[in-house]
Amino acid sequence: MERISREFFVLSKLHEAGAVDEERAMEIDKVKKIVEINPDELEKILEFLESKKYIAKKGNEKLRKVYVTRLGIIMASSLYT
Numbered sequence: 001m002e003r004i005s006r007e008f009f010v011l012s013k014l015h016e017a018g019a020v021d022e023e024r025a026m027e028i029d030k031v032k033k034i035v036e037i038n039p040d041e042l043e044k045i046l047e048f049l050e051s052k053k054y055i056a057k058k059g060n061e062k063l064r065k066v067y068v069t070r071l072g073i074i075m076a077s078s079l080y081t
Contacts, residue, residue, distance in 0.1 A: 008079060010035050010045050011054055014068050015076035025058050025065035 004012070013034050019026035028046075032039055046066060049055040054072035059065045068076060 004079060006037065006041070007045050007048055008075070010037070010042070011049055011068065011072055011076050012079055014055065014066065015073060019065075019067045020073055021067055022056075022058055025067040028064045028066065031066065 010031070014026065014031065017026055017030075017034060018024055028042075031046075032042060035042065037045070046055065046057075049072070050057060050066075052071075053069055054075055055066050056069050057064060057066050
């Protein structure tokens with residue numbers, strides 16, 4: 001199987017987990033458990049995905065959440081075709 005970048009791996013995992021809108025946003029701590037990536041690296045990946053508008057963040061400093069945007073859903077879905 002072809003390897004994908006860590007950024008698209010994280011995007012794919014968020015999509016698979018159903019974090020596809022604001023109401024279903026996933027806590028960053030849960031994302032860390034799912035993807036099993038170094039927390040510092042994960043933060044960089046999330047910043048990259050947000051800069052591309054593939055994900056959006058919500059919440060506050062204590063409870064931060066992320067979800068896949070419509071554009072991110074298209075990108076994540078393209079991984080399977």
